[in-house]
Amino acid sequence: MINDLKTSGTHISYWTNSVVPRMYKPLDKNIDTDIVIVGGGISGITMAYELTLRGRDVVIIEDGMIGSGETGRTTAHLTCALDDRYYHLENVHGKEKAKLAAESHNAAIGYIETIVKNEQIDCDFERLDGYLFLHPSDKIESLKKEFEATREAGLKTEWLDNVPGIGKESGPCIKFPAQAQFHIMKYLHGLCTAIEKRNGKIFTETHAAKIDEKGIETTGKHRVNANHVVIATNTPVNNRFVIHTKQSPHRTYVIGARVQKGLSKALWWDTGDQEIKGTAQPYHYVRMAALDDQHDLLICGGEDHMTGVADNDVPEENRYGRLEQWTRERFPVEEVVYRWSGQVMEPMDGMAFIGRNPMDSDNTYIVTGDSGNGMTHGTIAAMIIPDLIEGKQHPWAGLYDPDRFKFLSVGQNFIRDNTIVVRELIKGYAHHPELKALREVKKDEGRIVEIKGEKYGAYRDARDMLHIVSVQCPHLGCIVRWNNDENSWDCPCHGSRFTIEGKVINGPSNSDLSYYHFPEETF
Numbered sequence: 183m184i185n186d187l188k189t190s191g192t193h194i195s196y197w198t199n200s201v202v203p204r205m206y207k208p209l210d211k212n213i214d215t216d217i218v219i220v221g222g223g224i225s226g227i228t229m230a231y232e233l234t235l236r237g238r239d240v241v242i243i244e245d246g247m248i249g250s251g252e253t254g255r256t257t258a259h260l261t262c263a264l265d266d267r268y269y270h271l272e273n274v275h276g277k278e279k280a281k282l283a284a285e286s287h288n289a290a291i292g293y294i295e296t297i298v299k300n301e302q303i304d305c306d307f308e309r310l311d312g313y314l315f316l317h318p319s320d321k322i323e324s325l326k327k328e329f330e331a332t333r334e335a336g337l338k339t340e341w342l343d344n345v346p347g348i349g350k351e352s353g354p355c356i357k358f359p360a361q362a363q364f365h366i367m368k369y370l371h372g373l374c375t376a377i378e379k380r381n382g383k384i385f386t387e388t389h390a391a392k393i394d395e396k397g398i399e400t401t402g403k404h405r406v407n408a409n410h411v412v413i414a415t416n417t418p419v420n421n422r423f424v425i426h427t428k429q430s431p432h433r434t435y436v437i438g439a440r441v442q443k444g445l446s447k448a449l450w451w452d453t454g455d456q457e458i459k460g461t462a463q464p465y466h467y468v469r470m471a472a473l474d475d476q477h478d479l480l481i482c483g484g485e486d487h488m489t490g491v492a493d494n495d496v497p498e499e500n501r502y503g504r505l506e507q508w509t510r511e512r513f514p515v516e517e518v519v520y521r522w523s524g525q526v527m528e529p530m531d532g533m534a535f536i537g538r539n540p541m542d543s544d545n546t547y548i549v550t551g552d553s554g555n556g557m558t559h560g561t562i563a564a565m566i567i568p569d570l571i572e573g574k575q576h577p578w579a580g581l582y583d584p585d586r587f588k589f590l591s592v593g594q595n596f597i598r599d600n601t602i603v604v605r606e607l608i609k610g611y612a613h614h615p616e617l618k619a620l621r622e623v624k625k626d627e628g629r630i631v632e633i634k635g636e637k638y639g640a641y642r643d644a645r646d647m648l649h650i651v652s653v654q655c656p657h658l659g660c661i662v663r664w665n666n667d668e669n670s671w672d673c674p675c676h677g678s679r680f681t682i683e684g685k686v687i688n689g690p691s692n693s694d695l696s697y698y699h700f701p702e703e704t705f
Protein backbone atom coordinates (compact mmCIF):
# COMPACT_ATOMS: atom_id res chain seq x y z
CA MET A 183 0.00 0.00 0.00
CA ILE A 184 1.23 3.48 -0.80
CA ASN A 185 0.16 6.15 1.58
CA ASP A 186 1.96 9.18 0.27
CA LEU A 187 0.29 11.44 2.82
CA LYS A 188 1.75 9.44 5.62
CA THR A 189 5.20 8.85 4.23
CA SER A 190 7.30 9.00 1.08
CA GLY A 191 7.10 5.36 0.00
CA THR A 192 5.49 1.99 0.62
CA HIS A 193 7.30 1.04 3.81
CA ILE A 194 6.27 2.56 7.12
CA SER A 195 8.99 3.37 9.63
CA TYR A 196 8.88 2.49 13.32
CA TRP A 197 8.40 6.20 14.18
CA THR A 198 5.44 6.70 11.88
CA ASN A 199 3.90 3.42 12.99
CA SER A 200 4.18 4.09 16.70
CA VAL A 201 2.36 7.44 16.99
CA VAL A 202 -0.88 8.79 15.57
CA PRO A 203 -0.03 10.99 12.58
CA ARG A 204 -0.37 14.71 13.31
CA MET A 205 -2.65 16.43 10.81
CA TYR A 206 -4.15 19.91 10.60
CA LYS A 207 -6.78 21.50 8.40
CA PRO A 208 -5.65 22.34 4.86
CA LEU A 209 -5.42 26.05 3.99
CA ASP A 210 -8.74 27.19 2.51
CA LYS A 211 -8.34 30.97 2.20
CA ASN A 212 -5.75 33.69 1.57
CA ILE A 213 -3.79 34.76 4.64
CA ASP A 214 -0.97 37.15 5.55
CA THR A 215 1.91 36.37 7.86
CA ASP A 216 5.41 37.52 8.70
CA ILE A 217 7.22 34.26 7.83
CA VAL A 218 5.95 31.35 5.77
CA ILE A 219 7.79 28.03 6.09
CA VAL A 220 7.26 25.32 3.49
CA GLY A 221 7.88 21.83 4.90
CA GLY A 222 6.78 20.12 8.11
CA GLY A 223 9.89 18.03 8.84
CA ILE A 224 12.44 18.64 11.58
CA SER A 225 13.90 21.67 9.74
CA GLY A 226 10.60 23.50 9.17
CA ILE A 227 9.03 22.63 12.51
CA THR A 228 12.11 23.53 14.59
CA MET A 229 12.47 26.79 12.65
CA ALA A 230 8.82 27.64 13.34
CA TYR A 231 9.31 26.83 17.02
CA GLU A 232 12.32 29.15 17.32
CA LEU A 233 10.58 31.97 15.44
CA THR A 234 7.40 31.77 17.55
CA LEU A 235 9.62 31.78 20.63
CA ARG A 236 11.00 35.08 19.35
CA GLY A 237 7.44 36.40 19.03
CA ARG A 238 7.24 36.22 15.21
CA ASP A 239 4.11 35.45 13.25
CA VAL A 240 4.64 32.11 11.45
CA VAL A 241 2.71 29.86 9.06
CA ILE A 242 3.82 26.31 8.17
CA ILE A 243 2.64 24.74 4.91
CA GLU A 244 3.04 20.95 4.61
CA ASP A 245 1.66 18.88 1.77
CA GLY A 246 1.47 15.60 3.69
CA MET A 247 1.27 15.31 7.45
CA ILE A 248 3.82 16.42 10.01
CA GLY A 249 6.97 14.35 9.49
CA SER A 250 5.80 12.67 6.31
CA GLY A 251 9.03 13.44 4.47
CA GLU A 252 12.47 12.08 5.34
CA THR A 253 12.06 13.06 9.00
CA GLY A 254 9.57 10.21 9.49
CA ARG A 255 12.10 7.81 7.92
CA THR A 256 15.17 8.78 9.94
CA THR A 257 17.00 6.77 12.60
CA ALA A 258 17.31 9.86 14.82
CA HIS A 259 20.90 9.65 16.06
CA LEU A 260 21.82 13.05 17.47
CA THR A 261 25.53 13.29 17.04
CA CYS A 262 28.52 15.43 16.29
CA ALA A 263 30.29 12.41 14.70
CA LEU A 264 29.84 13.64 11.16
CA ASP A 265 29.37 11.38 8.13
CA ASP A 266 31.95 13.23 6.15
CA ARG A 267 34.79 12.83 8.64
CA TYR A 268 36.56 15.70 10.36
CA TYR A 269 39.84 15.10 8.54
CA HIS A 270 37.96 15.62 5.27
CA LEU A 271 36.24 18.76 6.58
CA GLU A 272 39.62 20.05 7.77
CA ASN A 273 41.07 19.56 4.27
CA VAL A 274 38.15 21.23 2.54
CA HIS A 275 37.20 23.99 4.96
CA GLY A 276 40.27 24.39 7.20
CA LYS A 277 40.75 23.75 10.92
CA GLU A 278 38.75 26.70 12.18
CA LYS A 279 35.66 25.74 10.22
CA ALA A 280 35.98 22.09 11.23
CA LYS A 281 35.84 23.41 14.81
CA LEU A 282 32.71 25.40 14.00
CA ALA A 283 31.14 22.27 12.50
CA ALA A 284 31.79 20.35 15.74
CA GLU A 285 30.55 23.25 17.85
CA SER A 286 27.35 23.65 15.82
CA HIS A 287 26.35 19.98 15.96
CA ASN A 288 27.09 19.80 19.70
CA ALA A 289 25.06 22.96 20.22
CA ALA A 290 22.18 21.48 18.20
CA ILE A 291 22.04 18.45 20.50
CA GLY A 292 22.03 20.80 23.49
CA TYR A 293 19.32 22.95 21.87
CA ILE A 294 17.09 19.88 21.40
CA GLU A 295 17.72 18.80 25.00
CA THR A 296 16.72 22.26 26.27
CA ILE A 297 13.52 22.27 24.19
CA VAL A 298 12.61 18.79 25.45
CA LYS A 299 13.07 20.03 29.03
CA ASN A 300 11.41 23.43 28.66
CA GLU A 301 8.40 22.15 26.74
CA GLN A 302 8.28 18.87 28.72
CA ILE A 303 8.21 16.78 25.57
CA ASP A 304 7.94 13.07 26.28
CA CYS A 305 10.03 11.80 23.35
CA ASP A 306 12.46 9.26 24.85
CA PHE A 307 15.35 11.73 24.60
CA GLU A 308 18.46 10.30 26.20
CA ARG A 309 22.17 11.02 26.24
CA LEU A 310 24.42 8.07 25.38
CA ASP A 311 27.87 7.40 23.94
CA GLY A 312 28.65 6.79 20.28
CA TYR A 313 31.39 4.59 18.78
CA LEU A 314 33.00 4.93 15.37
CA PHE A 315 34.79 1.75 14.25
CA LEU A 316 36.53 0.52 11.13
CA HIS A 317 34.73 -0.93 8.14
CA PRO A 318 36.72 -4.01 6.97
CA SER A 319 37.65 -2.17 3.75
CA ASP A 320 39.13 0.77 5.67
CA LYS A 321 42.58 1.22 7.16
CA ILE A 322 43.48 1.84 10.78
CA GLU A 323 45.31 5.00 9.65
CA SER A 324 42.04 6.66 8.68
CA LEU A 325 40.55 5.98 12.12
CA LYS A 326 43.68 7.45 13.72
CA LYS A 327 43.48 10.43 11.40
CA GLU A 328 39.84 10.95 12.34
CA PHE A 329 40.66 10.71 16.04
CA GLU A 330 43.29 13.43 15.72
CA ALA A 331 40.96 15.60 13.62
CA THR A 332 38.11 15.29 16.14
CA ARG A 333 40.45 16.36 18.94
CA GLU A 334 41.69 19.28 16.80
CA ALA A 335 38.05 20.23 16.27
CA GLY A 336 37.65 20.50 20.04
CA LEU A 337 35.69 17.29 20.67
CA LYS A 338 36.37 15.23 23.81
CA THR A 339 36.70 11.98 21.90
CA GLU A 340 38.55 8.95 23.30
CA TRP A 341 40.47 6.11 21.65
CA LEU A 342 39.29 2.65 22.80
CA ASP A 343 40.87 -0.71 21.94
CA ASN A 344 37.52 -2.50 21.59
CA VAL A 345 34.04 -1.53 20.50
CA PRO A 346 31.68 -1.73 23.51
CA GLY A 347 28.45 -3.62 22.84
CA ILE A 348 29.34 -5.19 19.49
CA GLY A 349 30.31 -8.84 19.54
CA LYS A 350 32.13 -9.26 16.28
CA GLU A 351 34.05 -6.00 16.25
CA SER A 352 37.17 -6.43 18.34
CA GLY A 353 39.15 -3.65 16.72
CA PRO A 354 39.67 -0.15 18.09
CA CYS A 355 37.14 2.66 17.93
CA ILE A 356 36.65 6.34 18.66
CA LYS A 357 34.28 7.09 21.52
CA PHE A 358 32.10 10.20 21.16
CA PRO A 359 30.78 10.81 24.68
CA ALA A 360 27.32 12.19 25.51
CA GLN A 361 25.65 11.96 22.13
CA ALA A 362 21.87 11.50 22.12
CA GLN A 363 18.82 9.83 20.58
CA PHE A 364 15.07 10.38 20.67
CA HIS A 365 11.74 9.39 19.11
CA ILE A 366 11.48 11.88 16.29
CA MET A 367 7.70 11.83 15.76
CA LYS A 368 7.01 12.31 19.48
CA TYR A 369 9.46 15.22 19.43
CA LEU A 370 7.74 16.85 16.43
CA HIS A 371 4.36 16.45 18.14
CA GLY A 372 5.70 18.29 21.18
CA LEU A 373 7.13 21.06 19.00
CA CYS A 374 3.81 21.47 17.16
CA THR A 375 1.97 21.84 20.46
CA ALA A 376 4.49 24.50 21.53
CA ILE A 377 4.14 26.33 18.19
CA GLU A 378 0.35 26.38 18.45
CA LYS A 379 0.60 27.64 22.04
CA ARG A 380 2.47 30.66 20.69
CA ASN A 381 -0.04 31.24 17.90
CA GLY A 382 1.93 29.70 15.04
CA LYS A 383 -0.34 28.29 12.35
CA ILE A 384 0.12 24.89 10.72
CA PHE A 385 -1.64 23.64 7.58
CA THR A 386 -1.18 20.07 6.33
CA GLU A 387 -2.31 18.44 3.05
CA THR A 388 -1.52 21.82 1.50
CA HIS A 389 0.88 21.83 -1.41
CA ALA A 390 2.86 25.02 -2.10
CA ALA A 391 2.60 24.98 -5.89
CA LYS A 392 4.17 28.40 -6.54
CA ILE A 393 6.80 30.05 -4.43
CA ASP A 394 8.18 33.55 -4.83
CA GLU A 395 9.57 36.34 -2.67
CA LYS A 396 6.04 37.47 -1.73
CA GLY A 397 4.99 34.10 -0.34
CA ILE A 398 3.41 30.96 -1.69
CA GLU A 399 0.35 29.90 -3.64
CA THR A 400 -1.22 26.52 -2.99
CA THR A 401 -2.58 24.04 -5.51
CA GLY A 402 -6.02 25.22 -4.40
CA LYS A 403 -5.00 28.80 -5.40
CA HIS A 404 -4.89 30.16 -1.86
CA ARG A 405 -2.05 32.54 -1.06
CA VAL A 406 0.08 33.01 2.01
CA ASN A 407 1.58 36.48 1.69
CA ALA A 408 4.73 36.84 3.77
CA ASN A 409 7.72 39.08 4.42
CA HIS A 410 10.09 36.09 4.54
CA VAL A 411 9.97 32.68 2.88
CA VAL A 412 11.78 29.60 4.22
CA ILE A 413 11.97 26.50 2.00
CA ALA A 414 12.46 23.51 4.30
CA THR A 415 11.41 20.83 1.83
CA ASN A 416 14.56 18.70 2.25
CA THR A 417 15.65 19.61 -1.26
CA PRO A 418 14.49 23.03 -2.45
CA VAL A 419 11.43 22.95 -4.69
CA ASN A 420 11.70 26.64 -5.59
CA ASN A 421 14.98 26.35 -7.43
CA ARG A 422 15.61 24.61 -10.71
CA PHE A 423 19.35 24.49 -10.99
CA VAL A 424 21.94 26.20 -8.76
CA ILE A 425 21.77 24.23 -5.53
CA HIS A 426 21.11 20.90 -7.26
CA THR A 427 24.56 20.91 -8.85
CA LYS A 428 26.07 21.04 -5.36
CA GLN A 429 24.50 17.93 -3.84
CA SER A 430 23.49 14.46 -4.87
CA PRO A 431 20.59 12.25 -3.70
CA HIS A 432 21.28 8.89 -2.07
CA ARG A 433 18.92 6.14 -0.94
CA THR A 434 19.62 4.59 2.46
CA TYR A 435 18.04 1.49 4.07
CA VAL A 436 16.95 0.55 7.58
CA ILE A 437 15.86 -2.61 9.38
CA GLY A 438 14.26 -2.71 12.82
CA ALA A 439 15.01 -5.98 14.63
CA ARG A 440 13.39 -7.28 17.80
CA VAL A 441 15.97 -8.10 20.49
CA GLN A 442 15.64 -9.07 24.16
CA LYS A 443 15.86 -6.11 26.53
CA GLY A 444 19.16 -5.78 28.37
CA LEU A 445 21.59 -5.15 25.51
CA SER A 446 23.72 -2.09 26.01
CA LYS A 447 22.48 1.18 24.54
CA ALA A 448 24.74 3.28 22.38
CA LEU A 449 25.10 4.72 18.89
CA TRP A 450 27.41 2.73 16.61
CA TRP A 451 28.76 3.61 13.17
CA ASP A 452 31.39 2.02 10.97
CA THR A 453 33.62 4.12 8.73
CA GLY A 454 31.97 3.00 5.49
CA ASP A 455 32.81 0.91 2.47
CA GLN A 456 35.90 2.50 0.94
CA GLU A 457 35.66 0.39 -2.19
CA ILE A 458 32.44 2.06 -3.34
CA LYS A 459 32.91 5.34 -5.17
CA GLY A 460 30.35 8.09 -4.64
CA THR A 461 29.81 11.30 -2.72
CA ALA A 462 29.59 9.25 0.45
CA GLN A 463 30.92 5.79 1.33
CA PRO A 464 27.96 3.74 2.62
CA TYR A 465 28.35 3.00 6.30
CA HIS A 466 26.32 1.15 8.94
CA TYR A 467 24.55 3.08 11.69
CA VAL A 468 22.95 1.40 14.69
CA ARG A 469 20.89 2.33 17.76
CA MET A 470 18.20 0.95 20.09
CA ALA A 471 14.63 2.07 20.81
CA ALA A 472 12.07 0.72 23.29
CA LEU A 473 9.66 -1.77 21.68
CA ASP A 474 7.61 -3.49 24.42
CA ASP A 475 8.01 -4.77 28.00
CA GLN A 476 10.42 -7.53 27.02
CA HIS A 477 12.00 -6.28 23.82
CA ASP A 478 13.93 -3.43 22.34
CA LEU A 479 14.11 -2.53 18.69
CA LEU A 480 17.61 -2.60 17.24
CA ILE A 481 17.55 -0.09 14.39
CA CYS A 482 20.29 -0.62 11.85
CA GLY A 483 20.82 1.41 8.67
CA GLY A 484 23.15 1.41 5.70
CA GLU A 485 23.55 0.00 2.16
CA ASP A 486 23.33 3.49 0.59
CA HIS A 487 23.58 4.16 -3.13
CA MET A 488 22.89 7.06 -5.43
CA THR A 489 19.15 7.37 -6.13
CA GLY A 490 18.11 5.52 -9.28
CA VAL A 491 21.57 3.92 -9.59
CA ALA A 492 21.54 0.74 -7.51
CA ASP A 493 25.24 -0.06 -7.92
CA ASN A 494 27.03 -3.41 -7.49
CA ASP A 495 24.03 -5.05 -9.16
CA VAL A 496 22.12 -5.06 -5.89
CA PRO A 497 18.57 -3.83 -6.57
CA GLU A 498 16.89 -1.64 -3.99
CA GLU A 499 14.68 -4.37 -2.52
CA ASN A 500 17.66 -6.71 -1.89
CA ARG A 501 19.52 -4.23 0.30
CA TYR A 502 17.60 -5.29 3.45
CA GLY A 503 18.93 -8.86 3.22
CA ARG A 504 22.50 -7.61 3.27
CA LEU A 505 21.73 -5.31 6.17
CA GLU A 506 20.11 -8.16 8.08
CA GLN A 507 23.13 -10.40 7.55
CA TRP A 508 25.49 -7.69 8.78
CA THR A 509 23.29 -7.09 11.86
CA ARG A 510 22.86 -10.76 12.74
CA GLU A 511 26.62 -11.23 12.65
CA ARG A 512 26.96 -8.64 15.41
CA PHE A 513 23.77 -8.65 17.50
CA PRO A 514 21.41 -11.36 18.89
CA VAL A 515 18.48 -10.58 16.57
CA GLU A 516 15.19 -12.44 17.16
CA GLU A 517 13.24 -11.19 14.17
CA VAL A 518 13.31 -8.32 11.71
CA VAL A 519 10.01 -6.49 12.21
CA TYR A 520 10.56 -3.26 10.26
CA ARG A 521 12.07 -2.40 6.89
CA TRP A 522 12.10 1.06 5.36
CA SER A 523 14.27 3.29 3.24
CA GLY A 524 14.70 7.02 2.74
CA GLN A 525 16.70 9.64 0.93
CA VAL A 526 19.56 11.86 2.05
CA MET A 527 21.08 14.75 0.11
CA GLU A 528 24.88 14.54 0.09
CA PRO A 529 26.49 17.99 -0.17
CA MET A 530 29.60 18.41 -2.31
CA ASP A 531 31.85 19.46 0.56
CA GLY A 532 30.33 17.73 3.56
CA MET A 533 28.40 20.66 5.03
CA ALA A 534 24.67 21.37 4.69
CA PHE A 535 23.38 24.42 2.80
CA ILE A 536 21.60 26.74 5.22
CA GLY A 537 20.88 30.40 4.54
CA ARG A 538 19.80 32.70 1.73
CA ASN A 539 18.94 30.93 -1.51
CA PRO A 540 21.64 31.76 -4.10
CA MET A 541 20.49 33.93 -7.02
CA ASP A 542 17.16 34.61 -5.31
CA SER A 543 15.69 37.55 -3.43
CA ASP A 544 17.19 38.34 -0.03
CA ASN A 545 14.14 37.25 1.94
CA THR A 546 14.17 33.63 0.67
CA TYR A 547 16.01 30.97 2.68
CA ILE A 548 16.76 27.28 2.18
CA VAL A 549 17.82 24.29 4.28
CA THR A 550 19.23 21.34 2.35
CA GLY A 551 22.29 19.09 1.90
CA ASP A 552 21.47 17.44 5.21
CA SER A 553 23.49 14.21 4.57
CA GLY A 554 23.07 11.59 7.32
CA ASN A 555 23.20 14.34 9.94
CA GLY A 556 19.90 16.02 9.08
CA MET A 557 18.49 15.91 12.62
CA THR A 558 21.24 18.24 13.79
CA HIS A 559 21.59 20.10 10.45
CA GLY A 560 17.82 20.84 10.53
CA THR A 561 18.20 22.10 14.09
CA ILE A 562 21.26 24.20 13.21
CA ALA A 563 19.12 25.82 10.49
CA ALA A 564 16.65 26.87 13.16
CA MET A 565 19.50 28.52 15.02
CA ILE A 566 20.98 30.36 12.00
CA ILE A 567 18.07 31.46 9.76
CA PRO A 568 16.02 33.31 12.42
CA ASP A 569 19.13 35.44 13.10
CA LEU A 570 19.53 36.18 9.38
CA ILE A 571 15.84 37.10 9.18
CA GLU A 572 16.40 39.52 12.06
CA GLY A 573 19.38 41.07 10.28
CA LYS A 574 21.92 39.64 12.74
CA GLN A 575 25.27 37.99 12.04
CA HIS A 576 25.65 34.34 12.97
CA PRO A 577 29.07 32.74 13.58
CA TRP A 578 28.15 29.59 11.62
CA ALA A 579 26.48 31.37 8.69
CA GLY A 580 29.62 31.41 6.51
CA LEU A 581 30.30 27.70 7.00
CA TYR A 582 26.78 26.76 5.89
CA ASP A 583 26.30 29.51 3.29
CA PRO A 584 24.50 27.92 0.26
CA ASP A 585 26.41 30.30 -2.00
CA ARG A 586 29.83 28.85 -1.17
CA PHE A 587 31.52 26.89 -3.92
CA LYS A 588 34.97 25.40 -3.79
CA PHE A 589 35.19 23.29 -6.90
CA LEU A 590 38.82 22.30 -6.42
CA SER A 591 38.17 20.93 -2.98
CA VAL A 592 35.12 18.93 -3.93
CA GLY A 593 36.96 15.71 -4.78
CA GLN A 594 36.59 12.81 -7.16
CA ASN A 595 33.48 11.33 -5.59
CA PHE A 596 31.33 14.38 -6.11
CA ILE A 597 32.58 14.73 -9.67
CA ARG A 598 31.63 11.07 -10.24
CA ASP A 599 28.07 11.71 -8.97
CA ASN A 600 27.65 14.73 -11.20
CA THR A 601 29.02 12.77 -14.16
CA ILE A 602 26.16 10.31 -13.61
CA VAL A 603 23.70 13.22 -13.72
CA VAL A 604 25.12 14.54 -16.99
CA ARG A 605 25.10 11.02 -18.43
CA GLU A 606 21.44 10.60 -17.48
CA LEU A 607 20.51 13.96 -18.97
CA ILE A 608 22.21 13.13 -22.25
CA LYS A 609 21.15 9.52 -22.49
CA GLY A 610 17.47 10.22 -21.91
CA TYR A 611 15.14 7.61 -23.33
CA ALA A 612 17.78 5.57 -25.12
CA HIS A 613 19.22 3.91 -22.05
CA HIS A 614 16.21 2.31 -20.50
CA PRO A 615 15.14 -1.28 -20.80
CA GLU A 616 11.81 -1.24 -22.54
CA LEU A 617 8.84 -3.47 -23.07
CA LYS A 618 6.80 -3.27 -26.23
CA ALA A 619 3.42 -4.13 -24.73
CA LEU A 620 1.62 -3.41 -21.50
CA ARG A 621 0.65 -7.08 -21.14
CA GLU A 622 4.34 -7.88 -20.54
CA VAL A 623 4.30 -5.90 -17.28
CA LYS A 624 3.89 -8.45 -14.50
CA LYS A 625 1.92 -7.99 -11.29
CA ASP A 626 3.69 -5.75 -8.77
CA GLU A 627 6.24 -4.70 -11.35
CA GLY A 628 7.06 -1.27 -12.79
CA ARG A 629 8.58 -1.01 -16.29
CA ILE A 630 9.12 1.53 -19.02
CA VAL A 631 6.89 0.55 -21.93
CA GLU A 632 6.72 1.87 -25.48
CA ILE A 633 3.14 2.65 -26.49
CA LYS A 634 2.57 3.96 -30.04
CA GLY A 635 6.17 5.16 -30.24
CA GLU A 636 6.06 7.00 -26.89
CA LYS A 637 7.66 5.84 -23.62
CA TYR A 638 5.55 5.52 -20.48
CA GLY A 639 6.11 4.18 -16.98
CA ALA A 640 3.69 1.35 -16.21
CA TYR A 641 3.08 -0.34 -12.88
CA ARG A 642 0.67 -3.27 -12.51
CA ASP A 643 -0.69 -3.58 -8.99
CA ALA A 644 -1.68 -6.75 -7.13
CA ARG A 645 -5.30 -6.35 -8.33
CA ASP A 646 -4.05 -6.34 -11.94
CA MET A 647 -4.71 -2.63 -12.38
CA LEU A 648 -2.27 -0.67 -14.51
CA HIS A 649 -0.99 2.72 -13.42
CA ILE A 650 0.63 4.60 -16.28
CA VAL A 651 2.71 7.76 -15.95
CA SER A 652 4.90 9.98 -18.12
CA VAL A 653 8.60 9.19 -17.59
CA GLN A 654 10.24 12.56 -18.10
CA CYS A 655 11.01 14.23 -14.77
CA PRO A 656 9.31 17.66 -14.59
CA HIS A 657 12.43 19.12 -12.96
CA LEU A 658 14.99 19.06 -15.79
CA GLY A 659 13.81 16.19 -17.95
CA CYS A 660 15.81 13.10 -16.89
CA ILE A 661 14.05 9.77 -17.25
CA VAL A 662 12.72 8.26 -14.03
CA ARG A 663 13.51 4.69 -12.91
CA TRP A 664 11.28 2.19 -11.14
CA ASN A 665 12.14 1.62 -7.47
CA ASN A 666 10.78 -1.81 -6.68
CA ASP A 667 11.37 -1.38 -2.97
CA GLU A 668 9.30 1.72 -2.21
CA ASN A 669 7.10 1.37 -5.35
CA SER A 670 8.05 4.75 -6.69
CA TRP A 671 9.44 6.32 -9.84
CA ASP A 672 12.83 7.84 -8.89
CA CYS A 673 14.83 10.36 -10.86
CA PRO A 674 18.57 9.56 -10.92
CA CYS A 675 19.55 13.17 -11.60
CA HIS A 676 18.57 15.15 -8.51
CA GLY A 677 16.37 12.76 -6.56
CA SER A 678 12.79 13.71 -7.42
CA ARG A 679 10.45 10.82 -6.65
CA PHE A 680 6.87 10.05 -7.65
CA THR A 681 4.16 7.61 -6.57
CA ILE A 682 2.68 5.00 -8.89
CA GLU A 683 0.10 7.65 -9.79
CA GLY A 684 2.82 10.17 -10.61
CA LYS A 685 2.31 12.32 -7.51
CA VAL A 686 5.55 14.02 -6.47
CA ILE A 687 6.91 12.78 -3.10
CA ASN A 688 10.43 14.24 -3.16
CA GLY A 689 11.71 17.42 -4.77
CA PRO A 690 13.32 19.21 -6.46
CA SER A 691 10.40 18.64 -8.84
CA ASN A 692 7.42 20.50 -7.46
CA SER A 693 4.91 18.99 -9.86
CA ASP A 694 3.64 15.54 -10.76
CA LEU A 695 4.24 13.16 -13.63
CA SER A 696 1.17 12.92 -15.87
CA TYR A 697 -1.08 10.02 -14.89
CA TYR A 698 -3.02 8.22 -17.62
CA HIS A 699 -6.20 6.26 -17.36
CA PHE A 700 -6.31 4.45 -20.67
CA PRO A 701 -7.57 0.86 -20.64
CA GLU A 702 -4.99 -1.83 -21.39
CA GLU A 703 -6.91 -3.31 -24.35
CA THR A 704 -6.48 0.01 -26.19
CA PHE A 705 -2.89 -1.07 -27.00
Ligand SMILES: Cc1cc2nc3c(=O)[nH]c(=O)nc-3n(C[C@H](O)[C@H](O)[C@H](O)COP(=O)(O)OP(=O)(O)OC[C@H]3O[C@@H](n4cnc5c(N)ncnc54)[C@H](O)[C@@H]3O)c2cc1C
Pocket residue numbers: 220221222223224225226243244245246247248249250251252253254255256257258259260261388389390391414415416419434435436467483523524525526549552553554555556557558559560689692
Ligand atom coordinates in the same frame (compact mmCIF):
# COMPACT_ATOMS: atom_id res chain seq x y z
C1 LIG B 1 16.95 6.25 6.62
C2 LIG B 1 17.47 7.57 7.13
C3 LIG B 1 18.20 7.60 8.30
C4 LIG B 1 18.66 8.83 8.78
N1 LIG B 1 19.30 8.84 9.99
C5 LIG B 1 19.68 10.01 10.51
C6 LIG B 1 20.25 10.07 11.81
O1 LIG B 1 20.38 9.04 12.49
N2 LIG B 1 20.64 11.26 12.29
C7 LIG B 1 20.49 12.40 11.58
O2 LIG B 1 20.90 13.47 12.06
N3 LIG B 1 19.92 12.39 10.36
C8 LIG B 1 19.50 11.23 9.82
N4 LIG B 1 18.91 11.20 8.60
C9 LIG B 1 18.69 12.46 7.89
C10 LIG B 1 17.47 13.18 8.44
O3 LIG B 1 16.46 12.29 8.79
C11 LIG B 1 16.93 14.15 7.41
O4 LIG B 1 17.98 14.90 6.90
C12 LIG B 1 15.92 15.10 7.98
O5 LIG B 1 14.87 14.39 8.57
C13 LIG B 1 15.40 16.04 6.91
O6 LIG B 1 14.46 16.87 7.51
P1 LIG B 1 13.81 18.06 6.68
O7 LIG B 1 12.84 18.70 7.58
O8 LIG B 1 14.88 18.90 6.10
O9 LIG B 1 13.09 17.35 5.45
P2 LIG B 1 11.76 16.45 5.43
O10 LIG B 1 11.57 15.72 6.68
O11 LIG B 1 11.80 15.67 4.17
O12 LIG B 1 10.61 17.53 5.38
C14 LIG B 1 10.29 18.23 4.21
C15 LIG B 1 8.77 18.33 4.14
O13 LIG B 1 8.43 19.21 3.08
C16 LIG B 1 7.20 18.78 2.54
N5 LIG B 1 7.09 19.36 1.20
C17 LIG B 1 7.87 19.14 0.12
N6 LIG B 1 7.46 19.90 -0.93
C18 LIG B 1 6.39 20.61 -0.49
C19 LIG B 1 5.55 21.57 -1.11
N7 LIG B 1 5.72 21.96 -2.36
N8 LIG B 1 4.52 22.08 -0.37
C20 LIG B 1 4.33 21.70 0.93
N9 LIG B 1 5.14 20.80 1.56
C21 LIG B 1 6.15 20.27 0.86
C22 LIG B 1 7.33 17.25 2.54
O14 LIG B 1 6.06 16.64 2.54
C23 LIG B 1 8.10 17.01 3.83
O15 LIG B 1 7.26 16.65 4.90
C24 LIG B 1 18.42 10.01 8.07
C25 LIG B 1 17.69 9.98 6.89
C26 LIG B 1 17.20 8.77 6.42
C27 LIG B 1 16.40 8.77 5.16
Ligand code: FES
Pocket residue numbers: 655656657658659660673674675676677678689690691
Ligand atom coordinates in the same frame (compact mmCIF):
# COMPACT_ATOMS: atom_id res chain seq x y z
S1 FES C 1 15.31 15.64 -10.31
FE1 FES C 1 16.32 16.94 -11.68
S2 FES C 1 15.83 16.10 -13.59
FE2 FES C 1 14.75 14.84 -12.22
